[in-house]
Amino acid sequence: MAPTSPITKDTVRAQVAEVLDELEANIGDHDDLLDRGIDSIRLMSLVEWCRQRGAEVSFVDLAEVPTVAAWTEVLSQATQDVRGITA
Amino acid sequence: MSAAANGTGTRTGTREFDVVVIGGGPGGSSVATLIARRGHSVALLEKERFPRYQIGESLLPATVHGVCRLLEVTEDLERAAFMVKRGGTFRWGTSPDPWNFLFALSPQFSGPTSYAYQVDRMVFDDILLRNAARHGVDVREQCPVAAVLRDGEGRAEAVRYTDAAGASQTVRARFVIDASGNTGRLWNQVTDDRHYSDFFKNIAVFGYFLGGKRLPGPDRGNILCAAFDEGWCWYIPLSEELTSVGAVVHRGNAALIQADREKALLELTGRCDIVADYLSKATRVTDGVHGQVRVRKDYSYATGSFVRDGMLLVGDAACFIDPVFSTGVHLATYGGLLAARSINSVLSGELDEASVMAEFEGRYRREYSVFYEFLTAFYDMQQHEDSYFWQARKVTEFGETDLEAFATLVGGVASGDAALAPEAASQRLSAASRDLTSAVAATGPMQTESGERMGTLFKAPVVASVMAEMNQIQARGVLGDGARENPVLPGGLVPSSDGLGWARRDQR
16 A cells, blocks of 8 residues: 655654644654553554554554654654565 | 334234344344444344353453443443453463463553453343343344245345244344354355364363462453363453363363263363362352353364355354454454444445455454464464373364365455465464464563563564454444554455444545
8 A cells, every 4th residue: 555645753743643632732752652641542543544654563563662753763664664575 | 224123014924124133142242233223123033031151251352342332331341340351371381380461562551441351151141132122122032043034036034933932933134144153053054164173173171169269469350271281271260259160171082071070170170280279279169050060062163154145144153263262252242243334334325235245254254264373373382292182283283174274264364365375374373383482482471570561472473463353343442433444354345434334445
């Protein structure tokens, strides 16, 4: 599946804000998202968003370091892997 | 579109519904309720009067927080105060120390859905059946079904049953669902093909005890499964006092067990060290519904198709997989959810029948196949060089017909066409077993720092496959309309926004 938008800190932040029902401006790059209310169920929802964009990540990959900065890194890596295989 | 909720008669002695469900266990109650929630008329025919005894007492979170939320029965379950289970504890594999498979990824990620229940099925099944009636399902108990009737083109159009007064009756419906369990015989109306796995042909003997020990601390509500020379035992705490205990052994022991069930249960549990210790001060219940020692074949099987011409199979009527991972009620309620989505989508005119039935069958078969693979790997982990039971449960002992059946199952689900080659299937099972063994070793014993963290286990591909749909179902139950889901099958459908039907991806 083709990525529908590039994965950047801002697109990740926007998704996190949506599942947490918070303002994007309130979520810093390095905030621990566990403290902000991300739980396993909300994380599942984010994993599906990632897969929709061609980033094959697992729930556990994201749970390891729950920050916007770390997730952006993991997701860009995963997207490149997918492109590398399909190219 | 749908008939009035109480059905409307069209000919003498016949009543018409959108759907008739055969069987009032968790699979039947779930599918009936989820169809009634969309306003369609549903009749449910149950041969017994509830509450009635049933085995399969340990639930998974996908049932409790996923399907049961869609059934709108969460508060009833909370009121029943079932034993809370945070996972399974296993004395299984190479290490002598018990280890945990917990539902929470880690202590930090332990959330409000990281648990399930141990349930007395007399109570749980009754709650689900009453809930179906409350949602408008016409529930008729003591109504055994005699036959499924088909029209001139071979489509299921009615069911003939005997009512509580002994009179023969007919109900007509657009869809017939067989959820009549492992003793039902109607599944052969869909196909005469059912594959029984040689690998899992076990027999279980089980009873109930008062005063058995409990696992320590937060694990006190866990199911304990412990391997011993001749098989394995389950130990399920149903309340502070009552424990369900069973031994699963080779089917060759059937005659010996049947000769004296109580003696067999006590001897077998006595040879399983940890269970023998936990029962050392316990007494077996000898009266009431828990007073019998029962025997059941725990054979695993999958029927060749789950749907044909307006008739669908749900629960044990469709398939059953070895009980060591508490999958019975999950597969039944999951199958019920899938069937309800498919039928709701046809009744509302949103999607064509062929597409939604392919989605029902494809997803259901995928779920069966991932558990089949996981459980094969799980049995393969156990090392008992001198034991006939365990020797026969190594991947290398997988028979040709089992391997072919597995290859077809996996190949068909993954690619939609060709089966895997048997050698590839065998290699895949061996790899799954190696992954699982090393993940369990890395996780370590229960209640240690590493043993509380499931990251390594959840990442093992065979475990990740098993968790994928269960996690989705839970997310759906908790987030409702906010849940985001991708197709599970190549080019397949996704759940509709209410979770009760299907939609094409671009329509959501």
